[in-house]
Amino acid sequence: MTLQSRNLSLAYGKRVVVEGLDLDVPEGRVTAIVGPNGCGKSTALRGLARLLRPTAGQVLLDGTDIHSLPTRTVARRVGLLPQSPIVPEGITVAELVARGRHPHHGLLRQWTRDDDRIVAESLERTHTTDLAGRPVDQLSGGQRQRVWIAMALAQRTGLLLLDEPTSFLDIAHQVEVLDLVRDLSVEDGTTVVMVLHDLPLAARYADHLIAMRDGAIVAEGRPRDVVTADTVCDVFGITCRVRWEHAGDVSVIPLGRHLPTHGQESPEEPPHARVRVAGRP
C-alpha cells in the first residue's frame, strides 16, 4: 500500500498551513516527522488521512486520488491516531478498542465473532489484554497510549498515522510505545508515519526522517543524513551540537544562551551533558 502527496497544499479557511508538499511514504517502514510546534505536522497528517480537503495538489493512496475514494474505503486502509483524541467517559479498554471496528460495519453488517477475535488480537499485540475491563480514564499515560494504538490496530489498516504518540510520556513509556511501533513495522509489515518531538528517539526508531518547517519539508532521508547541526539550526532555529556514534545513536545538545558552550569545534565535552537513548530496535 503506497501513500504519496503531490504538490499538496492545506489550509484552514484562508490560512495556508501546508504548501507544495511532495511526499512518498516508504512502504513497510517507520517514518518520523519532526519540526517545531505549529509548523503543520498535524495538518499534514490530517491531509494524508483525508480529514482535510486540499486547496491544491492531491494525496494518492495506491496511486488513486484519496478524495475520489469513499470515506469508508479509506478508513479500511489508513488509520489515524489524532494528537488528542477524546476518551468517552467511563469507557473500558475493550469497549474503546472495539470502536476501531467501525469502518468494517454498516447497517447490514453488524458485530461478529471475527470482530471479537480482532479486538482480542489487538489487545494482545499491544500487551493490554490484562487491562481489557479497566476504565480508560484510570490508566497511566503509557497504558492509555498503547490502548489507543490497539484501537487503531483493530481498524486493520496497513498504514498507521500516529500524531505525537509519545508526547507527555516519561522516557520509559516513550520507549515502550516506540518499541511497539517498531514491532508493528518489523513483524507485521505495517507502514507507520508518526510525529515525534524527541530527535534522538526519532533518529533511533525511524527508518526515514522528515524535517518540516513552516508547512514545507526542509530535509528528508535517512536519520543520519537529516539530523545534523545545520538542519537542526535550520528547522528549529537553535544552535546545537550533534554527535553521531557508530551504533546509530545520536546526541543533540542545544547550546542555548546561558550555559558555557565549550565551543562548537571542541570534541571534548563532559559526559553528563550528553543525551543518549538506550532502547531497542
Added chain:
Amino acid sequence: MTRTRLPTGAVVLLGVAALAVAACLSLAIGSRSLSPGAVLDGLTALVTGEASGSSADGILSARLDRTLIGLVVGLAVALSGAAMQGLTRNPLADPGILGVNSGAALAVVLGLQFAGISTVGGYLWLALLGGLVTAVLVYAVASVSQGDQSLTMVLTGAAVTAGVTSVIAGVLVSNQGALQSFRFWQVGSVAGRDAVIIADVLPLLVVSLLIVGLSGPVLNAAALGEDLERALGQRVHLARFVVAVGAVGLAASAVALAGPIAFVGLVVPHVVRLVTGPDYRRILPGSALVGPVLILLTDTLGRVVTPPSEIQVGIMTAVLGAPVLILLIRRAVLR
C-alpha cells in the same frame, strides 16, 4: 478496578419490568384510585368492547389515554435527548435545554393564533419547523463562538427559551379566551387528550424513531472527537445532519402531543448510562424504556401531591430535573 456490564438482555428485561410497573401505577392511581382488580376488569372491558357501565370505566379510559400518550412522549423525548447528547458531545444537551422544545411550541402557538391551525397533524409540522429553526440557530451560534461550545450551546438554548416563552406569554395575554389551552404550550401535559392523536404524529414519529434508533454506531464514533470520527470512516456532516433531524423530529412529535416537557431528555440518558456504560447501541434502547417510566411516574405523582387538583407532568419533571441539571453542571465545571 475491572468494570463488568450488565448484559443487554438483562438491561432490556429490567426496563420492560419497570415500564410495566409504571404503567400499572399510572392506570391505578389518581384522584380516585382503582384496585388492581378493577384496572384489570376495566382493561378487559375496553379491549372486548363490553363496557360494564360503571364509573370506573370512564376514569380508566381517560387514564389509559394519558398513559399511552405518556409512553410515546417519554420514549420520544428521552431518545431525542440521548441523540442530542451524543451528537453534541455535551452532557447537558436535551431538547428542552437547547431550546428546541420551546421553538417548536412557539411555532405551534403562532400557527394556532394567526393561521387558525388546530389539528394535531398541523401542530406536528409546525413543531418540526420551529424545532429545526431553533436547532440550526443554537448550533450556528455555538459553532461561531470562541469559548466553550458546550456552554455556549446551553446558554443560547436558555436565551431562546426565555425569549420564546415571553412571546408565547404575549400571545396568550392578547387571547384571553384561549388561556387554558395555551398554557399547555408553555408547560407540557399528557392529560385530557384522546390517545387517537398518536396516530396523527405517527409518520414523523416512526421515521425519526428509525433514524435515531439505528444511530448507535454513528454516535459511538462521534464520541471520539471529529478527527477520529472521520478517520473511522464516518461522513461526519451527513451523519450528524441526519441524526439531528431525527432527534428534532422526535422532540417535535412529543411537543405536538403534549407540549414542551423539560429535563426528561436530559436525565434519562444519564441514568441509563450508569447501567449500560458509554455504548450508544445500549444507551438508546435503554433510554427508550426509561423515558416512559419517568414520564408515567412523575405524571402519576403529579395527580396525588396536591389533591384535589393535579400538577402538569411538565412541571413535575422540571421540579425533579432541576437538581439533576445543577449536579451535572457542577460535574462538568469541576472536570
